[in-house]
Amino acid sequence: MSAISVQISSPLEGGALMPAKRLMRAYFIEAKYETVRMLRTPAFAIPFLGLPALLYLLFGVVIFGAAIRNDSNAGLFIFAAFALFGVMGPGIFGFGMVVASEREHGLLTLKRALPMPPPAYLVAKLLMAMLFAAIVMATMFAVTPLGHLHLYVGQFFALAAVGILGALPFCAIGLFIGVLATGRSAPAFVNIIYQMMMHLSGLFYPLPKFLHAIAPVWPTYHLQQLFFRAVGVPSQGNSITHIAVLVAVTLLFTLFAVRRLARKG
C-alpha cells in the first residue's frame, strides 16, 4: 500500500471550473514542453537552428565577403535569403511531420480525450516555431559582425519582426500537410513543398525569365520582398499585397486543417 494518504479523486463538486490563470498556464506548459522536446531532437534542432547562420557565414562572409564590402545590398540579399530559409523550416517541418506522426501514433487522440484546451495543441506548436525563428534571427545577427554587413538598429528590429511573424504561413502549410499525410509520407511531401518554395521563388538566385510570372505563387517570394522592405533594399510589388497574401495563406490553410482535424482527427 502506498505510504501517502492523499485523496486521489477530486473532493470538489464542480471541479470542472478552471480559473483563467490556470488556463493560461496550461497553454504555457504545452508550449514549453513542445519546445523542450524539439530542442532535444538533434535531427530537428541542429539543422534548423545552426544551419542558417553557418550558411550565411559561408556565403555572406567567406565567399562573397569582399563583394559585400562594396555593395551592401548584396549582403542584405544574402542575409535575407538565409534568414528566410531559417524561419520557414521549423514551421513547415515542425507542423508537417510532427502532426502527421502524432495523428498516426495516437497522441492527438489522447490529447483530444484529455481536457487539454483544444487550441493549445496548435498554439504550442506556433509558439515553438516562432521561438525557433527568433533563435535563428538571433544567431544570424550574432555572426553578422564577422563580415562587412552593417545593420542599423531599425533594420535589426524590422528584420526580427518579419522573420518571427514570417514563420506563421509556413506553420499553416506544414499543418495542412500534417493533417492530410500519414506519418511515413509526410517527410516526402514536406520536402517537396519546401524545396519548391525555396528554389522556384528566386530566394537564392535570380530566376530565369519564364519563371518570373510564377514566383508570386509562393509565399517565400512575398516574405522575401518584406525582408527587402525591412532593410531598404529595392523590392517588387507593395507591402500591403505581400502581407495580405501571407495572412491569407496562413488563415486558409489553418482553417482547412482545423476543420479537418475536428472532423476526422
Add this chain to the structure above:
Amino acid sequence: MMDNAYLAELSEAKKKFGNIVALDGLDLQVRPGELFAVLGPNGAGKTTAISLLLGLQQPDAGTASLFGKSPQLVETRRQIGVMMQEAGLAPELRVREQIDLVASYYPVPLTPDVAMELTHTTALANRPYGKLSGGQKRQVQFAMAIVGRPKLLFLDEPTVGLDVQARELMWVTLRKLVNDGASIVLTTHYLEEAEALADRVAVLAKGRVIASGTVREIRALVVRKRINCSTTLTVEEISAWPGVENATADKQRLLITVSNAESVLRRLLAADQNLREVEVRSAGLAEAFAELTQENKV
C-alpha cells in the same frame, strides 16, 4: 435511478464505419463509485463505446453523455482521467514532464511527485519516456490518468505488458481510487482482472450488451460447473459421458467442465468407489465469457 445520476451513459448508441456496424443500439451506464468492466472479444465495440464516451466520435444515432453533458465539452472532460491503448507520447520528454503536462489541464491536480508515488514510478521520474520498457510506459500512463484527480477514470487495457507484481500494485491503487469515491470504466482481456476488481461487468458482442451484472450474476448465467476430484477413472472414459464438456488430467486429479453437475456427480460416485476430494465450483468468468460470446456468434 434518474438519468443524471449516471456519470457516463450511452443510450441506444449506434455507430457504423462504412458497412461495418460497430455499435448496434448500445446501452451502458456508469454509476458513481463503481468499477465497471467492459468485456468482449475483439471487434465487439468496446473501443468505439469508449470513444463515444470520451467525445472522440459522435454516435450516428442515440446519445453519449458524461456527467449529464456532452463529452465533447472540455469542461466535462476535466472530471475524467484517461489511459488509452496507444498513447504515442513524445519519447524526448521525461516522465515527470509528461505527468506535469497532463496535470496542467486540470483545475486541482495532484503534484507529479504524488502521482508518481501512487503509481510506483518515482524511480523513473527523470528518465526519457522513450527509454522505458512497455510495462513502465503503462505505469507512467496510469500516473497521467490519475494526476488530474478525476471523478471518473477510463482505462483501456491498463495492465497489458505489466509483470505480475506491477499489476498487483496497480490493482491496489485502483481499489484505493474506488474507495475514495471515484468511478472506473475498465476494458480488459484479462478476465481475472475483471473478476478481482469489478463491481459490475458488461459483456459486449457485435455492438450490443449481451449480459451485464455483478461478476457473480454473470457467472450464474452460465450453467456450466467445474468438478475437481481425485479418481482412478481416465479422461477418455469421462469425456464420453453425457453432460461432460471437457475433461483434463493433472497428476491424480481430474478437472471436468460439465453442463449438468448433478448427473455427472452421481455417475462419478457410482463408477469410482475410491473417489476422493470432490469439489464442485461455478464456472469462472472466463468460462462464462466464452459461453456467452460463443452463443452470440452468427
